[in-house]
Amino acid sequence: MNWTRDSRSGYSLERLLPVLLGGLVLVYFAVPFLAFFTRTGVDGVVSGLSTPEARRAIRNSLLTAPVSTAVATLLGVPLGYLLARSSFRGKRLVEAVVVLPLVVPPLVGGTMILTAVGRFTPVGSAAYSVGVPLTDSLVGVVLAQTFVAAPFVIVTARAGFGAVDERLEQASRSLGHGPLATFWHVSLPLAGRAILAGVVLTFARAIGEFGATRIVAYTPQTAPTRIGVEYRRAGIDAVVPLALALLVVTLVVLMTVLRLGQTPGVDPP
Amino acid sequence: MRLELQGVSHRYGDERAVEEVSLGVEAGELVGLLGPSGCGKTTLVQAIAGHVRPTAGRVLLRGEDVTDDPPETRSVGVVFQRSTLFPHMTVRENVAYGLTRQGTDRITACLDLVALDEQRAAYPAELSGGQRRRAELARALAPRPDILLLDEPLSALDRTLRDRLRDEIARIQRETGVTTLFVTHDQTDAMALADRLVILEAGRIAGVDRPRELYHSPPTRFVASFLGRSNSLTATVVGVDPPAVALGDTRVTTPELSGTEDLEPGATVTCHVRPEHIVLSNTGGATPADTGFPDSLRNAEEKLLTLAGEVTRVTDVGHHYDVTVQSETGTALLVETATAPPPPGASVTLGVARDSLTVFD
Numbered sequence: 310m311n312w313t314r315d316s317r318s319g320y321s322l323e324r325l326l327p328v329l330l331g332g333l334v335l336v337y338f339a340v341p342f343l344a345f346f347t348r349t350g351v352d353g354v355v356s357g358l359s360t361p362e363a364r365r366a367i368r369n370s371l372l373t374a375p376v377s378t379a380v381a382t383l384l385g386v387p388l389g390y391l392l393a394r395s396s397f398r399g400k401r402l403v404e405a406v407v408v409l410p411l412v413v414p415p416l417v418g419g420t421m422i423l424t425a426v427g428r429f430t431p432v433g434s435a436a437y438s439v440g441v442p443l444t445d446s447l448v449g450v451v452l453a454q455t456f457v458a459a460p461f462v463i464v465t466a467r468a469g470f471g472a473v474d475e476r477l478e479q480a481s482r483s484l485g486h487g488p489l490a491t492f493w494h495v496s497l498p499l500a501g502r503a504i505l506a507g508v509v510l511t512f513a514r515a516i517g518e519f520g521a522t523r524i525v526a527y528t529p530q531t532a533p534t535r536i537g538v539e540y541r542r543a544g545i546d547a548v549v550p551l552a553l554a555l556l557v558v559t560l561v562v563l564m565t566v567l568r569l570g571q572t573p574g575v576d577p578p
Numbered sequence: 579m580r581l582e583l584q585g586v587s588h589r590y591g592d593e594r595a596v597e598e599v600s601l602g603v604e605a606g607e608l609v610g611l612l613g614p615s616g617c618g619k620t621t622l623v624q625a626i627a628g629h630v631r632p633t634a635g636r637v638l639l640r641g642e643d644v645t646d647d648p649p650e651t652r653s654v655g656v657v658f659q660r661s662t663l664f665p666h667m668t669v670r671e672n673v674a675y676g677l678t679r680q681g682t683d684r685i686t687a688c689l690d691l692v693a694l695d696e697q698r699a700a701y702p703a704e705l706s707g708g709q710r711r712r713a714e715l716a717r718a719l720a721p722r723p724d725i726l727l728l729d730e731p732l733s734a735l736d737r738t739l740r741d742r743l744r745d746e747i748a749r750i751q752r753e754t755g756v757t758t759l760f761v762t763h764d765q766t767d768a769m770a771l772a773d774r775l776v777i778l779e780a781g782r783i784a785g786v787d788r789p790r791e792l793y794h795s796p797p798t799r800f801v802a803s804f805l806g807r808s809n810s811l812t813a814t815v816v817g818v819d820p821p822a823v824a825l826g827d828t829r830v831t832t833p834e835l836s837g838t839e840d841l842e843p844g845a846t847v848t849c850h851v852r853p854e855h856i857v858l859s860n861t862g863g864a865t866p867a868d869t870g871f872p873d874s875l876r877n878a879e880e881k882l883l884t885l886a887g888e889v890t891r892v893t894d895v896g897h898h899y900d901v902t903v904q905s906e907t908g909t910a911l912l913v914e915t916a917t918a919p920p921p922p923g924a925s926v927t928l929g930v931a932r933d934s935l936t937v938f939d
Contacts, residue, residue, distance in 0.1 A: 479629045480662035482649035484676030485721060494675075498666045 346553060348546055357550025366535035367554055373450040373531060374516035375562075380451065381459035381511050386504060389466025390496065394475075411460045415520025418456055422525050426452065449526030457521050458514035462507035469503025470496060509563050516559055579641065580605040580757040581626065581725050586635035588621050595621040596632070597781040603725070603759060608751050610772030610789070611761045614804065618781040619761045620659075623729045626759070627654050640724060655723030655756075659730040661710045663702035669713050670698040676721040688716040691750060708739045712746070719754060726751075726758045732767055744770060765805055769793070777801050799938045802850040809856070809911045811849045813937070815841050823847060823937060826907050830883040830932050841939060848938045853914040855934035858901060859927045860920040883930040887911070889922050903928060 357363060392404065410418055426433045426443040436443045443449055473496055481491040497504070519533035527534065532555045539547040581603040588596045596618040603609045613619050624630035626637055628649035637645045644652055655676075663672050673685050689695040692712035702710055711731055718726060728747065732740045748771055751758050762768050768775055769789040777785040777792065777800070785792055785801040796802035803810065813823040818841070822831045832849075841847065890910070891902040901913040903926060911928060913919075920926055 474660075474662070476658050476660065476662045477664060479627070479649065480656065480658065481664075481675070482629070483627050483652075483654060483656045484717070485650050485678070486675075487648070487650050495664055499664075 345545075346549060348549055353546070354550040354553055357547070358554055362530070362535060363551055363554075366530045366532045366551065367558070369447065369450065369529050370516055370532040370555065371558065373447055373454060374512055374518075377451045377454035377458060377515040378462075378508060378512040380455050381462050381515075382504075382508055385459050385463040385507075385511075386466045386497075389463050389504075389507075390470045390492065390500075392463075392467045393470035407460055407463050409460075410456050415457050415518065416524060419453055419521035419524025422452055422456055422521065443525075445526050445528055447526075447529060450522055450529070450531055453521040453525040454515040454518045457518050458511040461510040461514055462504065465507030465510065466500060466504045469500030469507075472503065473499045505566065509566060512562060512566070513559055516555065516562075579603070580607075580639070581759070582638040582641075583622070583626070584636040584638065586622070586625055586632045586637065588618075588625060588630060588632045588634075595781055596625070599635070599778075599781070599783055601776055601783065601786065603757055605757050606755050608748075608758045608760060608771060608773050610768035610775045611759055611778060612765060612768040612772075612775055612805070613763065613778030613784075615763055617778045619763070619778055620729055621781075622778075623656070623727050623759070623761055626725070627656050627727055628652050653721070653724045655718035655721070655726045657711070657714045657718050657726070657728045657731045659733055661702065661714065663705075663710055663713055663717070665702050668699050668701055669694060669705070669716075672702070672713060673698075673717045673720050676717060678721075684720060688720045691719070691753065692716045692746070707735055708743055711735070711743055715747070715750060719750070719756065722756075724757065726756045728758060728760045730762055731760075732762070732764070740767070747771065769805075775805075777804065779804070796850070796936060799848060799850065802936055802938070807853050807912060807914075808850045809853060809909075811851070811907070811909055811911075813847050813849050815843050815845045815847055817843060821937075823849065823935075825849070825883055826885060826905075828883050828885065830930075830935070832932055832935055832937050845939070850936045850938065851930050851934050853900070853912040855930065856911065856913045857929040857931075858903070858913050858915050858919060859929065860924055883932065883935065885911075885928045885930075887926055887928055889920055889924045889926055892919055892922060 358367075388403075388407070392400070392407075413421070423444065424430070426436070428434060428437055428442070428444055433443050441448060443452060477495055477499065478491050481495045482488070486494065517533055518531075519537060522531060523534055523537065530538065532551055536548045536551050536555075539551065579602045583599055583601050586596060586599045587594075599618075599622060601609075611619055611622065621630060625632045628637075628644070628647060632645065635645075636643050639652060639654070663669075664675065667675065669689070670685060673688050677684060685698075686695065689698055692715050694709060694712055694716060697705060697709060697713070702713070705713060714731075731747070732743055735743060744767055747760070751771075760768070760771055772789055775785075775787065775789050775792055776783060779798075779800045784804075785797045787797075792801060793806055796805060799810075802808050811825060813825045816822050816824040816829055817831070820831050822829055824830075885905045885907065887903040887905040889901055890904050891900075893900040898914050898916050899919050901915060901919045903911050903913055905911055905928065913928065
């Protein structure tokens with residue numbers, strides 16, 4: 310057998326290898342998906358989603374995940390810029406703290422949040438006394454989701470800003486624009502694709518978050534926590550409708566965000 | 579004085595980039611800042627534009643100290659070495675970016691100035707290399723800066739485009755009258771464009787003058803060798819009044835021994851001579867009388883330095899020949915001649931008029 314480039318057919322090991330390896334991963338992803346979602350018919354899905362608990366869980370997920378993503382983006386993008394552009398004492402430590410939530414298991418992350426802002430901690434009790442409970446509330450869900458998902462947008466924003474030629478920012482400054490205007494008009498749009506990828510990842514991670522949320526806010530239930538409850542109560546078939554709904558919602562949101570976020574001149578039309 | 583640098587020094591950590599640079603640029607002047615790569619040119623540009631805070635010294639614009647002012651308040655237009663057009667904006671949006679009011683007339687005038695009006699709706703990725711440079715010039719000029727800094731704007735272009743754009747920069751500077759500092763490592767660009775040249779060597783100023791003066795009377799050995807092509811010869815001082823040096827067996831009086839007042843006879847000096855100032859004779863004769871040199875140089879032993887040598891290489895570069903001659907002193911000399919030279923291997927005599935010699939200690 311000859312494994313070198315075959316000019317006649319165009320097929321060779323060099324071309325086939327990535328296709329074969331990539332195909333293997335895709336199959337590994339797709340088969341469980343198909344096996345899982347073909348267990349219940351359309352009727353099963355509709356009836357599964359018609360219960361008030363299921364609807365409430367989806368609504369809670371749709372309320373909390375965008376808020377968590379927005380909070381993570383609002384706080385994380387400036388931090389990503391700072392890490393990309395500045396050198397300062399303790400930068401390594403800051404970088405380590407940023408990836409910490411990715412390293413610890415979500416369950417552990419949840420217990421960490423609990424020890425910091427739980428009902429019987431100074432912060433938690435103060436918030437509770439003014440009517441904003443930080444645990445077992447939608448705020449608690451947002452706290453858990455943000456903790457686990459924010460590193461994605463910080464890390465990608467940092468990479469995005471790092472890829473923007475610093476001279477472009479200097480050119481903007483020399484054309485009379487201050488640092489904030491330069492960030493807004495030049496750095497942010499040019500790092501936009503990377504940041505958008507980070508936002509997408511953060512949203513996907515937030516809406517699917519289960520481990521930390523279960524510890525910080527077991528109730529009100531989000532779609533993933535409801536799935537956990539249903540699985541223990543009635544097994545695999547009971548979780549299919551909610552999982553499907555979660556998947557569809559996530560895909561719709563992600564496609565919309567990606568479509569809206571194309572940058573003229575940078576992205577191909 | 580539109581721009582003035584007073585003792586500007588800058589270090590990157592322990593590395594010295596610029597040392598005690600002082601220079602001034604008058605309103606409307608086009609000054610060339612010339613030096614080899616890594617000599618501190620870009621650091622100076624960055625210090626003037628406000629993107630680098632010099633370690634020491636002051637930057638004055640319009641007579642005001644702006645050393646601590648941010649770039650956005652300086653009214654300094656910059657065209658960088660690599661394109662810095664904003665890729666997500668059209669040419670028009672790029673040019674409008676520096677304008678406080680979106681004046682259509684000003685945008686059109688600037689685009690007309692660089693002949694890019696038809697490309698106003700194009701994105702930078704759709705422009706050619708030359709068009710991008712012109713768009714950047716228009717963008718830098720739109721806010722009417724007090725001074726325009728051009729940091730190696732031609733270095734990424736091919737020769738033809740480079741020459742064309744160089745002429746265009748000269749025209750635009752003439753038409754707008756904007757005070758310009760043109761930074762380059764290319765002496766042809768610098769000599770062709772600049773009213774005055776500042777030569778930078780390892781972060782220090784090695785010479786400031788009009789291009790022709792610097793070329794013909796280089797103040798330092800570095801300027802002599804960097805600005806144009808130059809041959810370097812080691813000679814011995816044999817007389818002080820009148821000044822004279824000997825090279826091999828030839829003694830020649832020199833117009834002056836610049837910076838060598840304290841030299842005693844017997845001291846070693848370096849003589850510089852341009853390749854086009856060496857006369858080549860193929861007779862192999864030893865004295866001016868029998869070498870076929872021009873009448874003006876004959877019988878003038880004290881005025882003419884002659885050296886015997888052998889041609890080692892001849893290169894035809896079109897409008898002249900470059901001839902490399904291994905001289906009797908062991909130094910290889912480059913000679914520029916318009917007429918066909920003797921072939922490699924031929925014995926020749928080189929003649930250098932004393933006025934063409936620049937002597938450094």
